[in-house]
Amino acid sequence: MFLKQLSSVFSLGFFLLFFSCQSAEQKNNAPNVLMISIDDLNDWIGILKVNPNVKTPNIDRLAKEGLLFTNAHCQAPICGPSRASVLSSLRPSSTGIYGQIKDHNLRKGSALMEKVRFLPQYFNDHGYKTIGVGKIFHNHAPDGVFEVSGGRKSGFGPSPKKRMNWDEKGTSTDWGAFPDQDSLMYDYDYAQWAKKQLHKEHKRPFFMAVGFIRPHVPWHTTKQWFDLYPLDQLTLPSYLPNDWDDLPEIAKQIAFKGMMPTTDWAIESGQWKKIVQAYLACISFVDHQVGVVLDALESSVYKNNTIVVLWSDHGYELGEKGSFGKQTIWSESTRVPLIFKSPKIKQQRSIHQAVELLDIYPTLLELAGLPANPSNEGKSLVPLLDQESDSTAVAITTYGKNNHSMINMRYRYIHYENGAEELYDLQNDPGERHNISNVIALDSLKKAMRQNLPKTNEEWKEHSYHTINDYFIRTSNQSKKEDK
Numbered sequence: 192m193f194l195k196q197l198s199s200v201f202s203l204g205f206f207l208l209f210f211s212c213q214s215a216e217q218k219n220n221a222p223n224v225l226m227i228s229i230d231d232l233n234d235w236i237g238i239l240k241v242n243p244n245v246k247t248p249n250i251d252r253l254a255k256e257g258l259l260f261t262n263a264h265c266q267a268p269i270c271g272p273s274r275a276s277v278l279s280s281l282r283p284s285s286t287g288i289y290g291q292i293k294d295h296n297l298r299k300g301s302a303l304m305e306k307v308r309f310l311p312q313y314f315n316d317h318g319y320k321t322i323g324v325g326k327i328f329h330n331h332a333p334d335g336v337f338e339v340s341g342g343r344k345s346g347f348g349p350s351p352k353k354r355m356n357w358d359e360k361g362t363s364t365d366w367g368a369f370p371d372q373d374s375l376m377y378d379y380d381y382a383q384w385a386k387k388q389l390h391k392e393h394k395r396p397f398f399m400a401v402g403f404i405r406p407h408v409p410w411h412t413t414k415q416w417f418d419l420y421p422l423d424q425l426t427l428p429s430y431l432p433n434d435w436d437d438l439p440e441i442a443k444q445i446a447f448k449g450m451m452p453t454t455d456w457a458i459e460s461g462q463w464k465k466i467v468q469a470y471l472a473c474i475s476f477v478d479h480q481v482g483v484v485l486d487a488l489e490s491s492v493y494k495n496n497t498i499v500v501l502w503s504d505h506g507y508e509l510g511e512k513g514s515f516g517k518q519t520i521w522s523e524s525t526r527v528p529l530i531f532k533s534p535k536i537k538q539q540r541s542i543h544q545a546v547e548l549l550d551i552y553p554t555l556l557e558l559a560g561l562p563a564n565p566s567n568e569g570k571s572l573v574p575l576l577d578q579e580s581d582s583t584a585v586a587i588t589t590y591g592k593n594n595h596s597m598i599n600m601r602y603r604y605i606h607y608e609n610g611a612e613e614l615y616d617l618q619n620d621p622g623e624r625h626n627i628s629n630v631i632a633l634d635s636l637k638k639a640m641r642q643n644l645p646k647t648n649e650e651w652k653e654h655s656y657h658t659i660n661d662y663f664i665r666t667s668n669q670s671k672k673e674d675k
């Protein structure tokens with residue numbers, strides 16, 4: 192009897208040992224994730240061929256080894272709400288996070304956000320070690336999201352004692368060559384920190400997030416990056432001076448950016464090329480830092496078993512629509528680079544269907560072989576590898592409560608809270624210059640597009656703020672009457 196019991200205990204022990212070994216082995220084989228986010232980088236990367244001057248050899252290298260989405264769009268055209276959406280896979284219209292928000296306020300006042308597992312946490316729940324540095328959420332990350340954190344320095348980098356070209360309250364906007372060494376730039380530190388982590392031994396699979404802050408303003412970086420872009424060789428974006436004439440009032444109020452240079456000012460002052468040069472310089476600087484991290488991965492033991500994803504939180508206007516900045520819902524502010532590389536993706540591919548940044552979360556889960564998270568509002572993009580692109584699939588960007596802009600492979604349609612509309616035929620009007628929402632023959636098209644509008648529009652969350660949004664809230668009631 193005793194022997195029988197002993198034998199059972201041994202069997203159970205063997206059983207447990209077998210399964211714990213298998214579990215450890217499965218975990219060891221699980222792919223790591225390296226997520227690189229870039230702040231305020233629009234679609235000016237070499238491989239997208241939008242800006243003819245830009246030099247991004249490292250981001251292009253990643254795209255040539257993986258999966259490039261050429262029609263990817265943010266869910267909010269400003270840092271805080273866009274990142275909250277990416278990391279929760281929830282729409283701003285579902286959470287009420289329409290404006291900037293501090294990391295420690297993300298969970299306050301929204302039933303959905305109170306219980307959400309942010310993307311790194313979900314990996315953590317499934318045995319992953321979470322590592323993060325730089326700007327991942329609006330600041331760095333809520334407490335406890337990363338087991339190993341390199342933190343984030345406050346602000347956007349070293350600043351000259353006196354602004355060089357632009358000095359307005361409410362923005363760090365300025366441009367010019369500063370400082371004199373790359374090692375003084377914050378992104379340099381983030382790349383070096385990530386490099387060290389990639390050369391360490393990690394006993395569990397890791398989810399590592401590296402958040403770079405250039406080309407967010409101020410457009411300061413060292414002179415060597417400015418020297419890549421001689422002013423006399425730069426091509427300026429196109430601009431139509433009376434572009435706003437066919438916009439509803441509410442569109443003009445949302446797009447108003449009082450603290451930023453206007454395109455007319457940039458032309459008159461002779462600064463337009465210098466602004467573009469500075470933005471391009473910051474892009475090439477950050478591309479170099481991306482290269483440092485990718486090279487570290489390539490030379491590490493994790494090289495063949497790591498999924499890489501690279502994205503930017505929203506686009507950026509460089510004068511195309513009358514001003515400079517984000518915070519509008521046209522393509523310059525919504526379109527972003529989105530690239531995946533995975534051991535499962537054997538061949539380089541470009542996909543032109545409209546996709547959303549909140550698809551990143553479920554896509555990473557599928558690539559890593561983790562169970563889907565039922566609370567995700569995004570869809571895994573993995574099935575698109577084996578499907579024809581759906582020309583009617585839309586990507587939705589929301590700015591403020593119940594103002595939605597959507598794009599598919601042919602049209603951009605915008606529907607404001609007061610019912611005002613914009614419609615652009617991208618095939619004939621890729622710059623979104625000519626609002627054709629009044630063309631009666633297109634009513635059925637607009638009706639079909641409206642079917643995609645989010646069904647819920649949460650109240651603007653108390654802790655989600657922005658000074659420009661405050662302006663917009665104050666004025667939108669008035670515009671309601673004017674547009675009707």
Ligand SMILES: [Ca+2]
Binds near residue numbers: 270
């Ligand atoms: Ca941003």
Ligand SMILES: [Ca+2]
Binds near residue numbers: 436626
């Ligand atoms: Ca126009």
